Amino acid sequence: MKRTGSILLAVLVWLGTLSSCALPSSQTGRGHFCVGFAEVELAVDVEEEGLYVAGYDIGKTPVGVLDLQQLHALWLEDGSGRSALLISVDCVGLSSASVEQIRRRLKAFKQESGCGEIHVISTHTHAGVDTLGLWGPLGVDGKQDAFMQRLYQAAQTAAYAAYADRCEGTLEYAKTLTDTALLRDSRDPQVVDPWLYQLRFTPSDPQNNGIRLVVYGAHAEALRGDNRLISGDYPAVMADCLRQQTGEELFFLPGAIGGLVMTQKLVTEPVFDAVANVKETGRVLAQAALSETKWRQLEPVFSSATESFWVQVDNTVFRTYLFLGILQNATRRTLGGDYLMQTAVTALRLGDVTLALLPGEIFPELVFGTGREGDPAGLKPLAAQYGVKDLVPVGLADDEIGYVIPPSDYVLDEKTPYFSEAEDHYEETNSVGRGCAEALAKAWERALGKLK
Numbered sequence: 001m002k003r004t005g006s007i008l009l010a011v012l013v014w015l016g017t018l019s020s021c022a023l024p025s026s027q028t029g030r031g032h033f034c035v036g037f038a039e040v041e042l043a044v045d046v047e048e049e050g051l052y053v054a055g056y057d058i059g060k061t062p063v064g065v066l067d068l069q070q071l072h073a074l075w076l077e078d079g080s081g082r083s084a085l086l087i088s089v090d091c092v093g094l095s096s097a098s099v100e101q102i103r104r105r106l107k108a109f110k111q112e113s114g115c116g117e118i119h120v121i122s123t124h125t126h127a128g129v130d131t132l133g134l135w136g137p138l139g140v141d142g143k144q145d146a147f148m149q150r151l152y153q154a155a156q157t158a159a160y161a162a163y164a165d166r167c168e169g170t171l172e173y174a175k176t177l178t179d180t181a182l183l184r185d186s187r188d189p190q191v192v193d194p195w196l197y198q199l200r201f202t203p204s205d206p207q208n209n210g211i212r213l214v215v216y217g218a219h220a221e222a223l224r225g226d227n228r229l230i231s232g233d234y235p236a237v238m239a240d241c242l243r244q245q246t247g248e249e250l251f252f253l254p255g256a257i258g259g260l261v262m263t264q265k266l267v268t269e270p271v272f273d274a275v276a277n278v279k280e281t282g283r284v285l286a287q288a289a290l291s292e293t294k295w296r297q298l299e300p301v302f303s304s305a306t307e308s309f310w311v312q313v314d315n316t317v318f319r320t321y322l323f324l325g326i327l328q329n330a331t332r333r334t335l336g337g338d339y340l341m342q343t344a345v346t347a348l349r350l351g352d353v354t355l356a357l358l359p360g361e362i363f364p365e366l367v368f369g370t371g372r373e374g375d376p377a378g379l380k381p382l383a384a385q386y387g388v389k390d391l392v393p394v395g396l397a398d399d400e401i402g403y404v405i406p407p408s409d410y411v412l413d414e415k416t417p418y419f420s421e422a423e424d425h426y427e428e429t430n431s432v433g434r435g436c437a438e439a440l441a442k443a444w445e446r447a448l449g450k451l452k
Contacts, residue, residue: 034083
């Protein structure tokens with residue numbers, strides 16, 4: 001496939017000649033999926049002031065680059081011409097306000113391409129520049145405007161490039177069971193999602209490269225907490241391995257990573273080597289993806305439904321960040337004095353596979369269902385009631401609202417809730433509140449009801 005960065009492509013993008021390379025609507029994707037891919041690097045100068053590494057301690061500045069953060073775009077179109085653009089960003093997360101910035105920049109693209117919808121998902125790397133504003137010095141917005149502007153521009157460039165890169169082919173689905181020993185859940189009950197979900201696009205023209213969309217439920221933090229190098233973490237290594245071995249491009253998305261679910265340390269002898277660990281983690285997961293042999297071809301049919309909802313913000317720290325303008329989600333206040341924050345969930349169906357595009361970091365047990373009193377029904381059981389054959393949970397989609405925790409296991413520090421963590425209950429300090437899981441489940445069911 002054509003790669004981004006080509007001088008000719010850049011000229012076409014800037015001159016706005018998208019329509020000149022459009023396929024006639026009567027031919028696009030007839031009987032096939034039509035898919036395009038693009039990759040754009042996010043330039044980082046570690047000497048630049050105001051950059052902070054996101055994901056662990058506040059005020060931590062980068063000292064070098066292991067590999068550049070990247071932004072990937074994936075154009076998806078079915079046999080009838082219905083389409084969507086997915087954008088994956090190597091970053092810790094993007095608020096709905098930042099996602100709307102990207103969508104505004106792509107307004108002309110949407111009109112010119114006929115794109116039905118745009119979704120932006122963060123890979124949740126803990127080795128990227130702060131894109132939420134939460135990792136600057138205390139009370140200081142950690143987002144640096146120049147970097148954010150580069151990110152928005154990269155999204156615009158990638159969108160046009162993915163559209164120009166599109167071609168017809170087949171889309172197949174498989175899910176690969178990984179070794180549960182590879183994953184670590186930081187709190188009880190120990191629940192992980194060990195499946196590596198895969199959508200593989202094979203172009204009709206063998207001269208074009210294939211594309212593999214992979215979803216995995218583990219934090220991208222194989223470099224661990226002492227790291228100060230910029231990196232896409234293990235998904236970046238996976239991409240390199242796939243490209244080297246098959247020529248395929250990787251479009252990586254995080255799954256149900258709440259809990260906190262991460263990969264185990266794979267390189268511990270004689271001492272832990274963070275760089276060697278991230279390389280080994282990426283290699284192991286790439287090999288797991290490549291080992292899959294049982295693929296099912298999908299009918300070239302696309303549909304989706306998005307449901308916005310309001311969630312109560314109980315977390316006083318989040319309220320402070322909203323007040324300071326560091327978090328910029330849409331908010332309102334009830335007559336009773338409660339603060340509400342708006343977010344959304346999307347059900348996106350490709351053939352008989354449905355992606356659940358979920359804001360934040362959902363606990364895996366909320367996907368499968370806890371069976372405990374006080375918890376909402378699991379997203380998969382709910383989806384099955386609406387005829388969904390295979391559900392793929394995708395986290396940090398179109399927003400980052402923090403951890404989505406089962407109400408039955410929601411424990412706060414008695415003296416200073418949200419500022420301090422109760423024993424083994426860190427995730428509550430980075431959640432909007434106890435009612436989030438129920439609000440999300442209700443919105444998810446409404447979206448399923450609208451899905452055609």
